[in-house]
Amino acid sequence: MATRLKLLDAAIECLSELGWRDTTVTVVTKRAGVSRGAVQHYFTDRDGLFAAAIEHVADTRLAELRRRASSFPTGKGRTLAIVEGFVDLHLGQLFGATLQLCVAASADPVLRPQVAAMEEQMGKQVYFAAVELLGLDPRDSKVRTTIQAFLDSARGLGLASFLGDDRARRKGVVQRWAELIDTTLEPHDSR
C-alpha cells in the first residue's frame, strides 16, 4: 500500500512539474524510488497508473477540503475563511496536475472522457461542500449561479497563479467574494 501511494503521489508531482507527456513510467518510478515492476503489479500499465492518479487527484483535493472544513470559524470571518479555503484548493501542485491533465485531455480521445468525468464529479462535490459550509440553500437558483461564478473565479485565480505571484490581487478578489456572498445571498432557513 505504501508503494502504491508513493507511485500515485509521484505521478501527481511529475504531472504538475513536467506535464503529461514527460510523465513516463520510468520518470515516475524513479521519483517514487520503486521498481518499474511495481507499476505493473499495482496498475498493469501507464494508462492504469494515470486512471488511478486521476482518482487520487480528486480524493486528495476532497480530503484537503474536509480537513479545512473543521477549522473554519463561526460568526464573523467565517465566509472569508471559507472563500479563502476554496480558492486555496485551486492553487499549488494538485491544481497544476489537474490543469496539465485537462490540457492533455483536450487533445487525447482516451484521456478526455476520464478527465471530464473526474472534473464533473469534483465540480459537484466542491459545489455542494461550498454551499453547505456557507449555510446556503443548494436548490436556490441565485445561490447556484453565484457559487458557480465564485468557483469559476477560483479556477481563474488558479490559472493566473500559474505564471507568477498573484497574491496581492488575489487577496482583494477573495475579500470581495466574501462580501458578495454575505450581502447578496440569504442564509438557508434550516440553519
Place this chain on the structure above:
Amino acid sequence: MATRLKLLDAAIECLSELGWRDTTVTVVTKRAGVSRGAVQHYFTDRDGLFAAAIEHVADTRLAELRRRASSFPTGKGRTLAIVEGFVDLHLGQLFGATLQLCVAASADPVLRPQVAAMEEQMGKQVYFAAVELLGLDPRDSKVRTTIQAFLDSARGLGLASFLGDDRARRKGVVQRWAELIDTTLEPHDSR
C-alpha cells in the same frame, strides 16, 4: 505580409489543437501552405515565430474585443451583452492557444517571462476595456475587485469549456454576473 499572417494564424491554430511541443516549424508551415524558408525570412527561427505568435494572440484578442464593443446595446441589456462578450473572449481557439502557452510556459524558463508579460499586459487592457464599457470608475476599489473577480470567473469558464459543452451552466453564471454588476456597483459620475 499575407505569408507572415498565414504563419501566425497557423501557429495559433496548431498551438490550440496540438499543444506547444507538437507545434514544430514543419507542422506550422505545412498548415500555412508556405515554405520553411518563410519562417526563416520573417521570424529567423522557431523562437522568433512564437514570440510573434504570442503578440498575435494578444492583438487578435484585443481586436475581437474592439469589434464587439461597437455592437453592445445601450440601456437595458447592455451589461448582459458586455458580460457575454468578455466571457466569449475566453472561449474557443484563441483561449486554447493561450492556455497551451501558459501551461508550456510554467515549465519553460525562456517562454515563461514572455507569456507572463503578455498575460499581464492583456489582463490590464481587458480590465480597463471592461470598466470603460460598463461605465464604472476604474479607481474605485470595489469596482476593481468585482471586475477582477468577474474576469477570473470568465477565465475559469474558459477552462471548464475545454473539457466539454458547458453552455447551459455558463448562461446562468453570465446572467448572474450581469445582475451582480448592476446591483452592487454604482455607475461612474462622469457618465
